[in-house]
Amino acid sequence: MSIKTDVSGLTLLGQHARQPQSPDEAVLERVPNPHPGTRYCVRFVAPEFTSLCPLTGQPDFAHLVIDYVPRDWLVESKSLKLFLTSFRNHGSFHEACTVGIAKRIEELLEPEWLRIGGYWYPRGGIPIDVFFQTGTPPEGVWIPNQDVPSYRGRG
Template identity: 75%
Template sequence: MTEHDIYSGLTQLGTKTDLPNSPQDAVLEKVPNPQAGTDYAVRFTAPEFTSLCPLTGQPDFAHIVIDYVPGDYLVESKSLKLFLGSFRNHGAFHEDCTVSIGKRLQELLNPKWLRVGGYWFPRGGIPIDVFYQTGAALPGVFIPDQGVPTYRGRG
């Protein structure tokens, strides 16, 4: 598999691409996994994730951590960045945002394993942590703790 084969067909990488208006409008792209057949973990961390409260329109903030063990495909990182950014003007509860991210990646990649942790900053004085996982972690693959401590306020 050559580099040209892996990246052919991508529509966003290497071009100026505007932030999608909504997660539904976002185009998530995948590339063939050049290490298919080898189990390993991939992590994406989005410490400045934002969305909107669907009732008040006020901004919500989260630290999103995505871990997956790829099968035949990898998510193309620019398309993932644009997808996550598309939530900026999207009104949805914390649970909906976190689970929607997980389901969209599961549908696109069909990974061997996937976990999304949404560590949300307080809304109404209560922080909410939301987790989506497709099953038990694979034996023999190192899956580190997501490393995001429980919210402690000002210390």
Template identity: 70%
Template sequence: MTNTSPYRHVTLLGQHAKQPMSPEDAVLERVANPATGKHYIVRLVCPEFTSLCPLTGQPDFAHVVIDYVPNHWLVESKSFKLLLGSYRNHGCFHEACTMEIAAKLVGLMDPIWLRIGSYWYPRGGIPIDVFWQSNAPPADLWVPAQDVPPYRGRG
């Protein structure tokens, strides 16, 4: 990439990057939206999200789905993957993890609309699902279902 590249500010893409030890250490980056002014959805899915219980240190597992309508920016995917991976050693309740991720994305991109669904696998017999959206989606937008089935145990 040259100094005149629109991606010159992106520091992680195209090179080796160490996994951040915590979400506070993670560097979340953005790139320009190539279709500013059009309403379309970007979906980010992490079926193997992990974090730690802040009290017991036991691992927690979730399937995370994020949909957003970009305004001027997109999240750069490598930096996003590194952010999600940084939660593996981070003690955080399900609700806090979900809302932290949403806040980081909204703060970085200022999207037109964003929603997050985190579908947590049970510990102690109770699955916890957390949902949030920034506002109502644009009226002309087709919003697909997240299609993550509720936890059923062994059936």
């Protein structure tokens, strides 16, 4: 079975792309869902997400898990990778990063459902986990647990 995906109009896939300097500069692209009308879950995991503390400039680290049930569109993965790495030199609190990522994807795709778990490593000895979802998960779709353990430190 061969399903063709329309990639016309994409500016990053298959091209040399420079790293965006900020999330606002980053281009997030989409491709048509090859199975419109079929409910399924798409998951992206970014275990080495980084951003900067907006006050101290110190690096912050998180493990992000993004799940969504698409309608007509899928996020193009190279553009998502570049979008996520655009936070490396961006100062923003954990909550702003996590929810901002979700809202940007939601705006682009208009998915049936979306959730993000931001599992942040400790800052000042306190880990901060941030969760966002657009509503109740659709019935009949297998949506696995995120299974990211709470931070327990060493031992």
